[in-house]
Amino acid sequence: MSQSSPVVPMADDPSVTASLRADLAVAQAVGVEGLDVNAGAASLRSAIAAEGGAAAASGSKVLLLALAGAVTAGALAVALSGRAGGKPRLAKAVAIPSAVPLPPPPEPEPPARPSDGLPAAAPRPSPAPEVASARPPSAARPARAPAKAAPTQGDYVGEAELIARARRAMASSPQRALRLLRETESSFPDGLLQEEREALTVLTLHQLGREEQARERGLRFVSRHPQSAHVEPIRELLR
Amino acid sequence: MSTHLDADALYRAHAQFVARFLLRLGVSGEDVSDLVQEVFLVAHRRGGFEPGRAKATTWLAEIAFRVSSDRRRKARRRLEDANAEVVELAPASTSSASPGHRAEARQALARVQKALDTLTPEKRAVFVLYELEGEACDAIAAALDVPTGTVYSRLHSARREFAKAHAALERSVSSDDAPADASSLLPSMSS
Numbered sequence: 001m002s003q004s005s006p007v008v009p010m011a012d013d014p015s016v017t018a019s020l021r022a023d024l025a026v027a028q029a030v031g032v033e034g035l036d037v038n039a040g041a042a043s044l045r046s047a048i049a050a051e052g053g054a055a056a057a058s059g060s061k062v063l064l065l066a067l068a069g070a071v072t073a074g075a076l077a078v079a080l081s082g083r084a085g086g087k088p089r090l091a092k093a094v095a096i097p098s099a100v101p102l103p104p105p106p107e108p109e110p111p112a113r114p115s116d117g118l119p120a121a122a123p124r125p126s127p128a129p130e131v132a133s134a135r136p137p138s139a140a141r142p143a144r145a146p147a148k149a150a151p152t153q154g155d156y157v158g159e160a161e162l163i164a165r166a167r168r169a170m171a172s173s174p175q176r177a178l179r180l181l182r183e184t185e186s187s188f189p190d191g192l193l194q195e196e197r198e199a200l201t202v203l204t205l206h207q208l209g210r211e212e213q214a215r216e217r218g219l220r221f222v223s224r225h226p227q228s229a230h231v232e233p234i235r236e237l238l239r
Numbered sequence: 240m241s242t243h244l245d246a247d248a249l250y251r252a253h254a255q256f257v258a259r260f261l262l263r264l265g266v267s268g269e270d271v272s273d274l275v276q277e278v279f280l281v282a283h284r285r286g287g288f289e290p291g292r293a294k295a296t297t298w299l300a301e302i303a304f305r306v307s308s309d310r311r312r313k314a315r316r317r318l319e320d321a322n323a324e325v326v327e328l329a330p331a332s333t334s335s336a337s338p339g340h341r342a343e344a345r346q347a348l349a350r351v352q353k354a355l356d357t358l359t360p361e362k363r364a365v366f367v368l369y370e371l372e373g374e375a376c377d378a379i380a381a382a383l384d385v386p387t388g389t390v391y392s393r394l395h396s397a398r399r400e401f402a403k404a405h406a407a408l409e410r411s412v413s414s415d416d417a418p419a420d421a422s423s424l425l426p427s428m429s430s
Contacts, residue, residue: 001250007369007376007394008369008392009369009373010370010398010401010402011370014403017402017406019405019409020405020406022347022400023347023350023351023405024351024370024371026330026344026348026351027347027351027371028370028371028373029330029331030259030328030329030330030331030348031255031328031329031330031331032259032326032327032328032329033253033260033267033326033328033329033414034271034272034324035254035258035270035271035272035275035326036324037250037251037254037255038407040250040254040272040275040276041250041251041254043246043276044246044247044250044276044280045247045281046247047280048246048280048283061394068390086314088263118336120325168276168277168280169273170276171272171273171275171276172272172273172276172324173272173324174346186404237298
């Protein structure tokens with residue numbers, strides 16, 4: 001405001017050539033073709049509903065929050081260390097800015113999952129998610145480990161990224177979203193995000209009008225995950 | 240919370256604006272639906288739009304700018320979008336306009352898009368918001384979190400470069416003297 005000689009818009013500036021002004025006038029008056037606002041709004045509602053409960057939930061639900069486009073290895077590291085140590089750091093994961101590029105997975109670190117009975121190869125390092133998120137984005141690499149191996153942190157990032165892509169695709173192409181969800185299922189059959197994947201699959205099937213399948217999988221979801229943060233939109237859909 | 244504009248209402252009011260802005264930033268038409276969705280999800284995750292804190296359009300434009308920069312970096316990883324719907328800019332529909340007029344308007348749009356392609360993303364965003372969307376420099380500065388002086392200097396330099404590129408485009412077409420092949424002039428929308 002201090003430097004406030006108001007700038008005359010180019011389209012109204014007589015010192016600018018008439019042809020340029022004419023082109024700008026056309027460009028100012030454009031419309032957008034091919035964007036289905038109703039479908040987009042509906043998808044946005046499903047996407048928000050699907051991630052809605054996560055904010056109030058804890059534990060593995062943190063992962064869902066980290067999913068849709070805002071996935072960072074840092075957030076996952078936080079979520080995972082939360083799981084491992086039984087102390088979810090919800091606030092930290094929530095605070096991670098959105099729309100940041102996916103950084104590479106942190107150094108391979110055997111997930112501390114006591115139930116796996118893995119050998120305690122290394123002393124568990126204290127979680128340092130900032131280190132992971134400070135790395136450049138260029139080397140991002142979704143890991144596709146064989147299904148049988150114990151999931152690594154890289155797997156979670158790869159799985160989370162696929163699910164985030166599926167979620168984004170729901171707006172423009174539910175068909176593609178479904179394809180991505182199937183890819184997630186075959187790449188990470190024992191993934192940590194099965195619950196999220198299944199919930200999105202139900203919503204996507206519904207979006208595609210495949211009601212019978214949506215219903216069948218929806219009922220299965222509700223019986224398996226009655227406490228899920230995603231169960232409400234699915235119950236809604238089954239009514 | 241109650242002052243927040245509901246996500247659905249925000250989307251309905253501004254999805255077209257966001258799509259237009261993304262296209263003008265050079266996002267390809269196949270990606271636009273996806274990215275529009277992402278912009279509004281990010282907006283929701285940021286707690287939604289609070290009227291009074293900023294202007295909805297420039298606030299969303301800042302998110303769209305970040306989302307599109309992110310997409311540019313990841314562009315090579317995109318494999319599965321071949322059959323996504325294409326969103327594109329089209330001249331305002333004036334039903335009385337003759338096919339000839341519409342073709343001319345499309346060529347004008349193509350020239351503008353190509354001239355925009357010569358700008359850096361930062362200058363491009365400021366130019367589009369000010370010259371095409373009619374946003375005020377103060378609002379742009381607030382949304383981008385830069386001093387108003389920076390917006391002015393980006394704008395001045397963008398205008399100079401834009402005019403130069405536009406003049407070159409006109410010269411190249413008129414020197415051909417051949418009837419312009421409309422299809423080759425359609426915005427490529429590639430970044």
